[in-house]
Amino acid sequence: MxxxxxxxxxxxxxxxxxxxxxxxxxxxxxxxxxxxxxxxxxxxxxxxxxxxxxxxxEDVDTDDMLSDATKQGIIQEMCNMFEAVRSGKDWSTHQIGSSVESLLEDVMSNKEMLVQLTDIRTSDNHQYIHAMNVCLLSSVIGINMGLNYQQLKELATGALMHDIGKSGMDEEDEILPGLKSHHTWRGFEKLKNKRDFSLLVAHVALQHHERIDGFGLPRGLTGDEIHLYAKIVAAADTYDRLIHPILPQAKNLLPHEACEEMLTMSEKQLDYEVLIHFNRMVSIYPNGAAVRLSTKETGVVVRQHRGLPGRPVVRIVRGEGSHFDIKEMDLAQETTVFIEAVLT
Known part of the structure; x- marks a missing residue:
């Protein structure tokens, strides 16, 4: 592909x-x-x-951590939940719990993979795929940080529902800082009384826009005042928003550009330790992406190396018609060659 x-x-x-x-x-x-x-x-x-x-x-796979069944189930459940919240109806915490368990099962079975966010977005599914991706990224970070299964389930549940307070709101209509109508407060209020969930799940919704330097929303918390789960979700949310912004005027960054941008946010907006773990597990040059190498050759990324997200295997094809010269360059071995640009 x-x-x-x-x-x-x-x-x-x-x-x-x-x-x-x-x-x-x-x-x-x-x-x-x-x-x-x-x-x-x-x-x-x-x-x-x-x-x-x-x-x-044809042999190039996107190496998805999540199965199609898990993805489809999560998107359906998020759609059902958001529609219920918009209409003022109750929604099933049991179904959300089942979706989280399916995601964690897939992630733990494929935890040696680098994360590649490859699902195609439309104006209708964007919000739900964003929630799924933030949950996926947060779960992988949590695993790498040594969280136990109960902690991972709390984290993943909070990550999946971090933007539930936006249900019924327009993206452009975010409210002024500190007001209880901010979507983080709205999310907290919707989740805090759900007895099947830990209260920490509600605090993820409340704190995921706080910043390490104290200039975040809605309460201006700093450093250790922000729960670890919220720090993890903040990094996952930031990355997915950078590569797939909702606002039409915002620029889509490529994965490697988003990672570079996030490094400038270290200890200002995002937690340094969380970023260390994030950068070890996300693929900055996803399989299938066309790239130009420092040798001026162009090719397609075909495989990844765990722990070396910036040094994938690139397939270079020369020729036309039915005559092709194909070679693969493993950048983990070719240490003097690097990716110069991603070709979109």
Whole structure:
């Protein structure tokens, strides 16, 4: 598979990864042959990048930590929960708990992988995939920091529902700092009386926009006043927002750009120790991404090295027609070669 801009997709190409609708149903299945109408529709609903199948890279997998069943279940459950909150109805904590357990089971089975956030976003599913990704990233950070299973479940539950206070609010209508109508307070109020959840779950919603330097929201907490779970979720939330911002005027950063930006936030906005663990487990050059090397050769990232997220294996293809010269360059071995640019 290759990861390319929707503007470069051509009719007749085959979709590499399933795209889900906002309620968790399949919008387009992996393997479907794309038509002009399909490509136009994807453009219209806010899709900017897609995975396509390519015979030269048919062995390239995105190495997803989560199974399709887990993803679909989480998206459906988040949609149901947000709709219930919007309409003032009760929602099932049991179903949320089951979704969290499924995610943790997948993560713990694949914890040697680097995290690659590869699901295709639309205007309808963006909010739910964001929640799923923040939960995934937070869980992997928690595992790397040595949290036990009960702690991981509290963390993952809080991460999955960190933005529940935004239900019924527009992204542009965030309220002034300190007011109880801020989405962090709203989330805390919705979660604090759910007896099936630890109170720490509600505090994740309350504190995930606090900053280490005390300039965060809603209470201006500093350093150790912020719970570890909230510090972890803050890093996960920041990363996902940088690579997939909700506001249309915001620039999408590439994964390596987002990681660099987050390093500038260390001990100001984000916790230094959390960032150390984050940077060890996230893939900054995901499989399928086209890159230019310092040798001026271009290729596609095909494999990762655990612990060396900046030194993947790159496949370089030369030639045309049916005659190709293919070689792979392992940047963990070729220490004088580096990735110069990601080609979008």
């Amino acid at each position: 290759r990861y390319i801009s929707i503007d470069n997709v051509e009719p007749g190409q085959f979709l590499g990864k399933t795209i889900y609708s906002g309620n968790g149903t399949v919008l387009l299945s992996a393997g479907v042959q794309l038509t002009v109408y399909m490509i136009s529709t994807l453009n219209r609903i806010g899709v900017t990048m897609v995975y396509i199948q390519d015979p030269l890279f």
